[in-house]
Amino acid sequence: MAPSATTTEPIPLPPSKQLIPKSKDDPTKEKTALQAISQGVCLPGIPLFSSYDKHRAWILSHMAGAFRVFARKGFTEAGKAWSAFGRPLEMINQDVTYFYGDAQAVYEDFGGVVLSEAEGKKLAAALGPKGKGLILQNHGLLTVGGTVDEAAYLYTLMEKSCEVQLKVEAAAANGLPKKIVDDEAAAYTFKMASDPEALYWEFQPDLEYEYEMSGGIFEK
16 A cells, blocks of 8 residues: 555544553553552562472362362352353453453353363363353353462362352343443453452461361461
């Protein structure tokens, strides 16, 4: 295209809801997800270990603690109920935006108890490379993470989000209109909250509660 045929007028962009920092010292400067949830001195990152044995022991103790959390919370009824619809969760509040976009998927080919490697590969393919939570139609929920803590927190969050979604659907059936979080706000919340380190720390209050209530039995 000839230069005379191109425009030099800037194309106006819609106003952003995100605060834009004006300098490196501007308080609106974007933070990492971990800095954002720390509310002050930044929390430390995910622990590192000097040996495989120590890492494995840490993983197993956190798995034991996670199952105690699930038992205390009575999981999973809402997830099973919502899975009957074979639909993804809607962005109806801030919490569920942790599953915005490709972070959630629905697996429609549930064929019973998973006993084969092939079925596992189909689940992984349905979840996708960016997936964090999978709704297994007529079965329940599946979440993944880089740590037990991340996956466990996402499971508690997805279960609670299913419970909220079911209540909203009941209200909507009686004529109350639903308001969906807009894409810009949902995408920004996902970016600033759905981070491996931030999600690891989101689970620590529940884990620490179980540790105190059990006398640390799952770490012995």
